[in-house]
Amino acid sequence: MKYIFQIIGILTLLIGSFIYSDKVSLASKNADTLLNEIKSKSINYKVEPSEPIINENTIIPGTNGKEVDINKSYNEMRKIGYFDESLLVYKKINIEYPLDKNLDKFIISGNEDKKEVSLLFKVDNYDEINDIISVLNNKKIKGTFFITSTFLEKHNKLVLSLLNEGHTIGNLSNNEDYTSSDFVWLKTIITNVGLQNHNYCYAKDKNEKILQICSMQASRTIIPTKIIDKYPLMSVKKNLKSGAIFSFEVNVKLKEELNLIINYIESKGFTIDSLEDLLAE
Numbered sequence: 001m002k003y004i005f006q007i008i009g010i011l012t013l014l015i016g017s018f019i020y021s022d023k024v025s026l027a028s029k030n031a032d033t034l035l036n037e038i039k040s041k042s043i044n045y046k047v048e049p050s051e052p053i054i055n056e057n058t059i060i061p062g063t064n065g066k067e068v069d070i071n072k073s074y075n076e077m078r079k080i081g082y083f084d085e086s087l088l089v090y091k092k093i094n095i096e097y098p099l100d101k102n103l104d105k106f107i108i109s110g111n112e113d114k115k116e117v118s119l120l121f122k123v124d125n126y127d128e129i130n131d132i133i134s135v136l137n138n139k140k141i142k143g144t145f146f147i148t149s150t151f152l153e154k155h156n157k158l159v160l161s162l163l164n165e166g167h168t169i170g171n172l173s174n175n176e177d178y179t180s181s182d183f184v185w186l187k188t189i190i191t192n193v194g195l196q197n198h199n200y201c202y203a204k205d206k207n208e209k210i211l212q213i214c215s216m217q218a219s220r221t222i223i224p225t226k227i228i229d230k231y232p233l234m235s236v237k238k239n240l241k242s243g244a245i246f247s248f249e250v251n252v253k254l255k256e257e258l259n260l261i262i263n264y265i266e267s268k269g270f271t272i273d274s275l276e277d278l279l280a281e
Contacts, residue, residue, distance in 0.1 A: 035074050037083045042068035045088060049095045050113065052102070057206060058223075059105035060112065060243065064281050065093035098281055103215035106206060106223045110243035110278035116271045117240070118278040119261075120144045120224060120247040122172065122202070123151055128255045129158070135258045137165060142274035146170035146202050149182035152189065168274040170200040171219065178213045187217055200275060202247075222275070233257040233264065240268060245278070 049065035072089035080087075099107065110116055119136075123129055123145050136143050145162055147169060152159055163169060169190055173183035178201060187199060201214035201221045214221045224247035226239040232254050236246060248254050265272055 034077060034081070034083060035070075038068070038070055038073050038077065038088075041083065041085075042070060042073075042088075045085070045090075047093075049093050050111070051095050052097055052099070053112075054097065054102070054105065057105055057208075057211070058108045059099065059102050060109045061099050061107070061279050061281055062095045062097070063111055063113065064095055066090040067093055095281060099220060099279060100218075103218065103220060104211065106203060106211060106221050107279065108223050109225055109245060110273075111281075112241075112243040115242050115269060116273050116278055117242075117244040117246065117265060118144060118273055118275045120146060120170065120202075120222070120245060120275065121250050122247060123147045123250055124172070124175075125250070126151075126155060126158075128250050128252060131255045132250055132258060133162065133165075133167075135255075135262070136167070139259070139262050141262060141272050142166050142168065142277070144168040144170055144200070144275040146172045146200070147186075148172045148176075149174050149180075149186045152186060166274070168200075168276045170202055170222070170275070172202055176202065178210050183213070184217060187219065220279070228254075233260050236261050237264065240265065240270065242270070243278070245275070 046067045047065045050062045052062040053060040067090065069089045069091045073087065076087040076089060077084060110118060119141070121129075121132060121143055124147075132143075135141075145159075145167055147159060149172075159169065171183060171186050171190065173186060174180040177183075183201075190199065199217070199219040201210060201219050203210045203221050203223050204227060205223065211221050222245065225241075225244040226235055227247045228235040229249040229251070230253060232248055239246070262272065
């Protein structure tokens with residue numbers, strides 16, 4: 001009798017072993033199938049990087065690419081056992097010539113493949129600035145405010161509120177004189193409040209002296225697509241294009257037309273981003 005029970009026990013173990021092996025084999029086969037499916041389909045989701053357009057001393061930023069991280073995507077999908085593109089995990093493909101390696105170039109536009117524009121405001125007086133900020137905040141638009149060292153000294157609470165509201169701050173030094181020690185002073189303050197990416201200089205034209213000084217301070221130098229001091233709405237209509245950087249003098253006319261400008265830009269299908277977002281690679 002004891003011998004019979006031993007035989008039954010051995011047979012049970014063998015049968016259980018065969019069933020387990022079949023399950024493991026099936027799971028392994030399904031895993032291999034899923035992994036191969038991810039590999040074969042991953043090419044369809046790859047986005048090649050777009051290198052910047054560099055022309056002598058000017059640059060228009062490119063964009064990084066992306067490709068499927070096969071192992072991480074597989075780890076996500078094996079939980080459900082089938083391919084689901086919403087569970088794909090990507091890794092970045094960096095461009096070869098990013099902006100931070102080309103600080104000796106004037107930035108003249110955002111990436112022209114993205115239907116985005118940016119609004120810059122040169123601030124050297126207090127008169128209409130609150131109205132401008134109010135319009136932007138009501139429209140949920142992030143602007144870029146280039147300020148002088150003098151303006152910061154007089155209106156530091158206003159500048160802090162701009163930062164808290166998500167706007168970008170640019171550096172005009174002392175009345176756009178980048179040879180002044182005020183440039184480094186203002187840059188240091190901007191950096192110390194945690195805005196390392198807000199290191200922007202402003203140039204009306206290809207002023208090599210400004211470019212040299214700013215690049216030595218790890219700051220990006222912007223030449224706006226269009227500098228507007230009067231007839232703001234008309235000027236935007238004539239110069240609207242992907243990647244455009246519009247620079248406005250803060251005055252009564254801008255206060256009257258800013259709401260119309262934003263409505264017009266958005267009606268043409270463009271997104272208005274801060275300078276930081278416009279130049280993001």
